[in-house]
Amino acid sequence: MTITAPLAPTTVGQSLQDRVALVTGGTRGIGAAISRSLVGAGATVAAAYAGNTIRARDFLDECRSEFGTENERVTAHQSDVGSADHCRRLVADVVERHGRIDILVNNAGITIDRTAARMTDDDWQQVLDVNLSGPFYLAQAALGRMVERGSGRIVMISSVIGETGNIGQANYAATKSGLFGLTKTLAREAAFQLAKSGRQDPYGPGVTVNAVTPGFIATDMLEHIPAKVLDRIVGQVPLGRLGRPEEVARLVRFLADDASAYITGQVWGVNGGLDM
Ligand SMILES: NC(=O)c1ccc[n+]([C@@H]2O[C@H](COP(=O)([O-])OP(=O)(O)OC[C@H]3O[C@@H](n4cnc5c(N)ncnc54)[C@H](OP(=O)(O)O)[C@@H]3O)[C@@H](O)[C@H]2O)c1
Known part of the structure; x- marks a missing residue:
């Protein structure tokens, strides 16, 4: 048996030109950095x-002055990802506006921190709805379209807390670990569906699903953590x-690339060595 493979069709930095990405929570914090990075790649x-x-609005203005984006290359969409209907409508809106959806970054997330003993039904449910159910409904709505085109990328923004757990974050940790199972299952289903559709090019971009687990990242989300606690956390980061x-x-951009076709169902840490 000869084992040969054609050279990768693209290299990182060249392949997002005609791609359409939906980034939830994409106008501030980590999501805004992801949006910018994808816009910067075309x-x-x-x-x-x-x-x-x-x-x-400020985010759109910043993109206009940073990238000179015109002709609607960056758009903002108000939508509650905690609602299944909103998720389905959001994907439909993006397709209507931009003609397709190639990349879905499930980044929007919330925390409502309390020890398990004090957590209300609402605290539990709200975090589940936004952090876990939303990514499922959005991926469900987007995946079929990706399989139809024979290419697509889904990236789940999980958290190091999904790997380690954390006092006061039973709801948050459960959703972020839940994204691992969702990622791996969708990665398998995407590969299976693509093979079944007859559109599979073994060396093409394919449809991949991966998860990223940030450690503690300087955004508004950390604002409610007392300075003393934050100092202690930073002390634990190698x-x-x-x-x-x-x-x-940077990592999301890498995973979104056509050339990252052989990476699927994986969990990628970006945490300064906090969990190793
Ligand atoms: N920061 C960290 O240290 C850290 C660490 C690990 C993982 N993460 C994860 O990374 C992701 C981004 O975190 P971040 O720190 O950038 O958060 P952030 O600064 O608090 O921003 C959250 C974003 O999510 C949006 N959002 C919140 N609830 C939503 C809902 N129901 N429907 C639609 N959008 C919603 C917000 O929209 P508005 O702007 O309209 O409010 C905002 O754009 C989250 O999934 C978080 O769990 C963060």
Whole structure:
């Protein structure tokens, strides 16, 4: 048996030109860095947000001045990913506006921290709805379209807390671990569906699903953590500092590339060595 493989059709940095990406929570924090990174690589980006319209407008202005984006290469979409209907509508809106969806980054996430003993049904449910059910409904709506085209990328933004657990974060940790099972299952289903569809090119971009687990990243999400606690956390990070949103975005950009076709069902840490 001879084992030969054609050279990879693309290299990182060249292949997002005609791609359309939906980034949830894409107008601030880690999501905004992801949106910028994808726009910088040539993609059209639909950035979704929950309710901070002022921030969304500022984000669009920043993109216009940073990238000179015109002709709607970056759009903002208000949508509650905690609602199945909103998720389905969001994917439909993006397809209507931009003609397709190639990359889905499930980044929107919330915390409602309390020890398990004090956690209310609502605290539990709200975090589950936004952090786990939302990514499922969005992926469900997007995956079929990706399989039809024979190419697609889904990236779940999980958390190091999904790997380690954390006091006061039973709801959050459960959702972030839940994304691992969702990622691996969708990765298998995507490969299976693509093979079944007859559209599979063994050396083409294919449809991949991966998860990224940021450690502690300097965004608004950390604002409610008391300074003393944050100092203690940073003290546990081997690299001795918080991460930057751009350091997470760099990995998402890499996974989104056509050339990352042989990477699927994996969990990727960006945590300064916090969990190793
Ligand atoms: N920061 C960290 O240290 C860290 C560490 C590990 C993992 N993560 C994960 O990384 C992701 C981004 O975190 P971040 O720190 O950038 O968060 P962030 O600064 O708090 O921003 C959260 C984003 O999610 C959006 N969002 C919240 N609830 C939503 C909903 N129901 N529907 C739609 N969008 C919603 C927000 O929209 P608005 O702007 O409209 O409010 C905002 O754009 C989250 O999944 C988080 O769990 C963060």
